Amino acid sequence: xxxxxxxxxxxxxxxxxxxxxxxxxxxxxxxxxxxxxxxxxxxxxxxxxxxxxxxxxxxxxxxxxxxxxxxxxxxxxxxxxxxxxxxxxxxxxxxxxxxxxxxxxxxxxxxxxxxx
Amino acid sequence: xxxxxxxxxxxxxxxxxxxxxxxxxxxxxxxxxxxxxxxxxxxxxxxxxxxxxxxxxxxxxxxxxxxxxxxxxxxxxxxxxxxxxxxxxxxxxxxxxxxxxxxxxxxxxxxxxxxx
Numbered sequence: 047x048x049x050x051x052x053x054x055x056x057x058x059x060x061x062x063x064x065x066x067x068x069x070x071x072x073x074x075x076x077x078x079x080x081x082x083x084x085x086x087x088x089x090x091x092x093x094x095x096x097x098x099x100x101x102x103x104x105x106x107x108x109x110x111x112x113x114x115x116x117x118x119x120x121x122x123x124x125x126x127x128x129x130x131x132x133x134x135x136x137x138x139x140x141x142x143x144x145x146x147x148x149x150x151x152x153x154x155x156x157x158x159x160x161x162x
Numbered sequence: 163x164x165x166x167x168x169x170x171x172x173x174x175x176x177x178x179x180x181x182x183x184x185x186x187x188x189x190x191x192x193x194x195x196x197x198x199x200x201x202x203x204x205x206x207x208x209x210x211x212x213x214x215x216x217x218x219x220x221x222x223x224x225x226x227x228x229x230x231x232x233x234x235x236x237x238x239x240x241x242x243x244x245x246x247x248x249x250x251x252x253x254x255x256x257x258x259x260x261x262x263x264x265x266x267x268x269x270x271x272x273x274x275x276x277x278x
Contacts, residue, residue, distance in 0.1 A: 088268040148195040148257040150209040
């Protein structure tokens, strides 16, 4: 089974801090994603990456950046955390081997970030 | 623009009841994929099913069944003889072929409570 591991389950940070959320997958997937989940809004795509050192903005990239230096690792960076970034952050990965690019996503357990 | 609507925010049933979770989608693409994911209390979203826009056959997997109707842009999910372990948040999602499969749009989710 694919394993997507997020480094922290819970994080509490102060406004203005730089925050790193780490995600590692062990199945050699090409694609990796960062979503945030908020009640009533479902999951919204922040950034994704289809290859090492490649990144693309999702629907809500403002206030975030990402880094993918190795295929298995995808980091989400909050340059200066703000209270409106308090949320559940979900990392996911997928492969292109399903006969199309629309493969299912494999998710980590999530990181619940609170910014005070 | 693509959009997924799950009008039911929360559903509560008693064990052994049948329950249907509704999903309505909007897309301009002729080739697209629909998904259902389950998010149990542990937080990790789990992939349940993928259908492509050319395959309107209903799908049954054990107590789960899915009804895909392009005419009404719906992809509903039915759990037969529900069990307490079915309690979770269920997400319907859409991925258009035109986005290269990188942008999966999620509905807001339906929280299902199954009481013993």
